[in-house]
Amino acid sequence: MSDLLTQSLxxxxxxxxxxLRTFATRAKAIDDGAIRLQASGSVLAAYVCVLRPRLLxxxxxxxxxxxxxxxxxxxxxxxxxxxxxxxDRLARAGEDxxxxxxxxxxxxxxxxxxxxxxxxxxRVGALxxxxxxxxxxxxxxxVAGIVPAQPGxxxxxxxxxxxxxxxxxxSGLPAGAAFAALTLGFLADGEQQLFRAGRWFRLSGSxxxxxxxxxSGL
Numbered sequence: 001m002s003d004l005l006t007q008s009l010x011x012x013x014x015x016x017x018x019x020l021r022t023f024a025t026r027a028k029a030i031d032d033g034a035i036r037l038q039a040s041g042s043v044l045a046a047y048v049c050v051l052r053p054r055l056l057x058x059x060x061x062x063x064x065x066x067x068x069x070x071x072x073x074x075x076x077x078x079x080x081x082x083x084x085x086x087x088d089r090l091a092r093a094g095e096d097x098x099x100x101x102x103x104x105x106x107x108x109x110x111x112x113x114x115x116x117x118x119x120x121x122x123r124v125g126a127l128x129x130x131x132x133x134x135x136x137x138x139x140x141x142x143v144a145g146i147v148p149a150q151p152g153x154x155x156x157x158x159x160x161x162x163x164x165x166x167x168x169x170x171s172g173l174p175a176g177a178a179f180a181a182l183t184l185g186f187l188a189d190g191e192q193q194l195f196r197a198g199r200w201f202r203l204s205g206s207x208x209x210x211x212x213x214x215x216s217g218l
Contacts, residue, residue, distance in 0.1 A: 007079075007102045009037070009044055012072040014096050020046060021090040023067045023208070026184050028083040034109045035083050037102060039075040043068055048083070049111045050180040050210075051164055054153070060161040061174045062114055065184045066209040077102055080112050116211045121195040121202060124171050129187040129205070136182035139163045139175050173201050173212065180210045 011017055024035055027048035036047040051063040085103035093100070146159040164176030171194060181187050186207040195202040203210040 007075075007077055009039060009075055009077065009100045009102060010072045011098045011100070012070055014098055016069050017090065017093055017097060017100060020067070020069060020100070021087065021093075022185065023048070023065075024083055024086050024090065027065060028087060030183050033083060034080050034107050034112075035086055036080045036109075036112050037077055037086075039071060039077040041074050041076075042071045044071055044075070044077075047112070048184075049109065050183065051160065051176045052111050053161075054157055059165045060157065061165055061176055061215075062111055062213040063164075063174070063176045063180045064111065064116070064211040065180055065186075066211060067207075068209075072098065079103075079106050080109055081106055114213055116200050116202070116213070117197045120197045122197065123193060124196050125194045126191045127169070127173075127194055127203070128191050129181075129189060132178040132181050132192065132203075133187050135168055135175055135178040139179055171196070171201070172214065173203075174214060177201065177203050177210050177212050180212075181205075184208060184210075186210065 023046060027035065030050055033049060038045045038047065046067045046069065048065045050065055051060055053060045053062065079102055081103040085105070089101055089103065143159050143163050147156055164174060164179055166175050167173065168175045168178060173194065181192065181203055186205055188207065190205065192203040192205040195204065199214050201212040201214070
């Protein structure tokens with residue numbers, strides 16, 4: 001861990017702070033880990049990890065969730081901090097608060113070094129939210145059916161790799177992207193635009209983005 005000078009992010013509207021709290025709460029329910037707060041200018045990019053390979057040679061794709069939120073003041077922050085620390089600060093915020101103090105203690109997470117490309121994305125199609133929801137719910141049920149009552153780490157990881165690493169459609173997009181979009185609350189009644197850049201896929205909708213890196217390992 002390393003300590004940083006205390007920094008704050010100021011949002012334009014209290015609802016933006018509430019939106020970040022919802023995103024972080026959903027992410028913590030999936031993986032009680034970290035959130036990367038990356039502010040450049042007047043936009044905050046908040047990244048969380050939904051799925052990642054945890055064992056050597058495992059085929060689980062690396063899947064990140066991304067929310068972008070406008071800031072009231074330009075900022076320059078790039079810190080990976082515990083989700084619990086961010087949620088603790090958000091819980092103390094009042095209804096009219098627009099400022100988030102960035103937790104001073106940073107943590108190291110391997111997925112933060114796997115940066116998705118900023119340019120070079122090509123649109124390859126679109127997927128209906130209803131289709132993604134069905135795929136995610138079917139996958140959740142399948143994993144639950146595979147994993148016994150008291151599984152070991154190897155069994156859990158193998159089940160997740162088998163189900164969420166499977167291609168969702170002809171594009172090769174892993175089914176784990178549907179799981180991420182559902183559990184992070186990105187699905188409504190519309191559609192998600194699908195983009196690709198090399199080994200990366202990106203599902204983009206009005207509520208957020210799912211970034212997927214295919215291939216084994218981090």
